[in-house]
Amino acid sequence: MGARFPFPSFPRGWFVIGFPEDIAPGQVKTLRYFAEDIVVFRTESGVLSAVDKTCPHLGAHLGGGHVKGECLRCPFHDWGFRTDGVVVDVPYAPKIPAKAAVKTWHIREQNGVILAWYCPKGEAPAYEVPVLDEEGWTGNKTVRWVVRSHPQEVAENTVDCSHLGPVHHVGRTDVLSVEQEGHFMRVVLQMEASGAPIDMPDEFNDVQLDVKLYGIGHIVSSTTVLTSDMQTRQRIYPTPIDEDTIAIFGVSNIRQMADEGYTREIEDIFYRAFLADFPKDFPIWENKAYLDKPMLAGGDGPIGRYRRWCRQFYDYPEAAPAQPAAAAAAQPLAAPVTAIAKLKGWLRNLAQAPAANGNGDNNSGSNNDAGLDAHLIDLGPRKPRAVAATSKFASVGDYFDSLEKRFNPAAAGDLTAVIQWVLTGDKACTYFAEIKDGNVQRVAGTHPAPTITIEMSADDYLLMINGELNGARAFSTGRGRLRGPVRLAMKMQRLFPLEAAV
Ligand code: FES
Ligand SMILES: [Fe+2]
Structure with a gap:
């Protein structure tokens, strides 16, 4: 890796490299991720494939080729490659050379994104990421940013409690649970989110956030506004472009409500807020240093624990870099953040509007989606706010x-x-x-x-x-x-x- 980040390689795992609609049937595109050219093509029947850029014949760049039927044709001598990389046609030769094939990438097309498996050693996927339930959710609203940073920094933001106030105007945060199992990490928290940054009443609103990490490149954040049936889900996918730059793919959905027009309105509010708030971290990420030995303080969150979890995605040589002080791991658990966290707070305002009383919360804590919040810990009643x-x-x-x-x-x-x-x-x-x-x-x-x-x-x-x-x-x-x-x-x-x- 470059001098800025002390990692031995890009992390192993599933990373998003695009949205399915980016590659139409019959189309070939060269995508640049992991400091490599990935040639992605979709056959005329719609099957997606991603292959190495170099034709095994005489080395032409396959990104200059075209799709014919179910094959990618090399621009140089017109060899035909199947979606599994195997050469099935050499137009001028009586016999296809044995084992002629181009290296393929492991890819998945699910939930409106294209995932590619990256492993610096070329090993097969070590895990899968679950397919999310789409029934009852709005369609994907998407965005792609390019930032000078590293994927691990983006996911670290989800456990960095103490930046929530200065960057995202979030108030009190309680971490309800943290789980780590293999490539999976989950943090559930409850926070008070202000509506002020989007010109809403500057009240703090209770929001529960359930953040699931499937490796470093795959973050799913589900949010419930405690006073209503509103639920939202944002996905954040940071993918290395090169050693210094990442793409961040974002996807936003909300749970459909009875009124279609109302659903559209709320969906739009969330999406626009996502676009406005999430990038507030970017200037920090672009200009910060990655410290192997950060000087952590109480309330910073489980940054040490997160970084130790991250180590499984790299192949460190024997002497691994030093980790944050052990004391850091014992700090109170931190808040995942994402821009989204704060956004949900505005919906609490909706819960009260247009009620004149300002205390429209007669259903606090109810939650109809056991699937989303089944593991939340009940911390007991919070201090009631002034009515x-x-x-x-x-x-x-x-x-x-x-x-x-x-x-x-x-x-x-x-x-x-x-x-x-x-x-x-x-x-x-x-x-x-x-x-x-x-x-x-x-x-x-x-x-x-x-x-x-x-x-x-x-x-x-x-x-x-x-x-x-x-x-x-x-x-x-x-x-x-x-x-x-x-x-x-x-x-x-x-x-x-x-x-x-x-
Ligand atoms: S270089 Fe690709 S077919 Fe010859
Ligand atoms: Fe943040």
């Missing part, structure tokens, strides 16, 4: 009658919007509020082009504004419908605070 107000609305009529009085122009700023309520049932009513130039006007009836419409039974709406029905759960399960930007809904609690009415 903004304890007063309640006697009726939805009270809510609307006091709407203009409760309006907070400072929260509105230069917002121009029309918020519409279509409430059904015995106490059905329809209103809209026009917000413009720091003023609000409430009008009975419907607006021709509202910015956002909240549809719900009046009884449920009363429960929600009084903090007795979780807003996010109501919308995600279809008990209410939200048409329009979710971000505006998240702001309603600040636009129309209850306190002003009491």
Whole structure:
């Protein structure tokens, strides 16, 4: 390896080298990873293969070839290679040379990524990575970054607790469990994530994060927002390009909810937040040194333990590099981070919006997906946070009658919007509020082009504004419908605070 990182080679393991849609049937591409050219091609019937760049005949670069039927043809003398690398056609020769073949890479195409097995000694895969359940999840939203760093640094971020505050604005973090078994490592934590970095209320919200590492190049982070049924999953795949540079492939999904439009909105919020927050680590990674002997302090997290786990992916010569001080491993466990961690906190805001009470969490801790969180440790109740107000609305009529009085122009700023309520049932009513130039006007009836419409039974709406029905759960399960930007809904609690009415 280069001078910057003291590792004897790239780590062994599965690494993502692309997305399936990058290679269409009949296409050949040369990808540069592990400081090598990998020639990837897809046959006309759709079978993907990755081979060494060098044709065994006279050494032409196979990346200049083309696909014909189910074969890759060399650009020099037109030899035909099957997807398993075997030469099956030499157009001008009566007989194919014995054992004529090009070296192939072990690849997998699963869950919307192309994985390649890297081993500096050329050995076959030592493990597989599980195929993730896609049923009930949104499709992949993807990204690829290039960063001057090393894959081990990216995964180390998942156990580096003490950078969460300075870089990601995350508050208190409890590590609930850490497991290591062979190539697998898992960290589960609970954290308080702020909405401030994306211009959401600067409240801290409880988020549980379950991070699974399958080797150094494969990170799956599942997040549950405690007050709602929302679950998200982000995957992060750092892959060496050369000794100094990595590609980071990112994939974002959320669990589908009853309302398709609402699902799309939340999916988009998460994805954009992922794009905004994850790269905040990049300038640090690009300019930091890798210290074999870091000077760790209490609260740094299990960095020593992580680095010892990483050693299995390298072939160290006899005298291995020194490890962080043993004391470090005994530090309190750390928080995995990923950009994602923080993002989930915003959804807690949704759980409260548009409830005016600010304490819409009457279902805290419930979790419907045993698969995701079956191993979480119950740390017992956290210290309750201050509740903004304890007063309640006697009726939805009270809510609307006091709407203009409760309006907070400072929260509105230069917002121009029309918020519409279509409430059904015995106490059905329809209103809209026009917000413009720091003023609000409430009008009975419907607006021709509202910015956002909240549809719900009046009884449920009363429960929600009084903090007795979780807003996010109501919308995600279809008990209410939200048409329009979710971000505006998240702001309603600040636009129309209850306190002003009491
Ligand atoms: S060099 Fe490839 S076919 Fe001759
Ligand atoms: Fe980070």
